[in-house]
Amino acid sequence: xxxxxxxxxxxxxxxxxxxxxxxxxxxxxxxxxxxxxxxxxxxxxxxxxxxxxxxxxxxxxxxxxxxxxxxxxxxxxxxxxxxxx
Numbered sequence: 001x002x003x004x005x006x007x008x009x010x011x012x013x014x015x016x017x018x019x020x021x022x023x024x025x026x027x028x029x030x031x032x033x034x035x036x037x038x039x040x041x042x043x044x045x046x047x048x049x050x051x052x053x054x055x056x057x058x059x060x061x062x063x064x065x066x067x068x069x070x071x072x073x074x075x076x077x078x079x080x081x082x083x084x085x
Contacts, residue, residue: 007031012042020053 007015015032018024024032036043 005031005034007035009035009039009042012036012039013045016042016046016049020049 012032012035015024015028015035019029019032032046036046
C-alpha cells in the first residue's frame with residue numbers, strides 16, 4: 001500500500017503543478033495530499049506555487065506573437081552585425 005500512495009518530492013511537485021492547472025487525476029491529487037501531510041518543504045512549495053499562479057492570472061500577461069519575436073531576432077542580428085564591422 002505504501003508504494004501506491006506515497007510519492008517522493010519530485011513526484012509531488014509534478015502533481016502540484018498538474019493539480020493547479022486542473023490536469024491531475026484523482027489518484028494523483030490524493031497522493032499529493034498525503035505527501036503534503038508529511039512534507040513541510042512541499043507544503044511550502046505548493047503554497048508559493050499557488051501564489052505565483054494567482055499573481056500571473058491577475059497580471060493578465062499576454063504572450064508576444066511569433067511574428068514580433070522573429071522581427072526582434074532579425075533586428076538584433078542586424079545590430080550585432082553592424083557592431084562587429
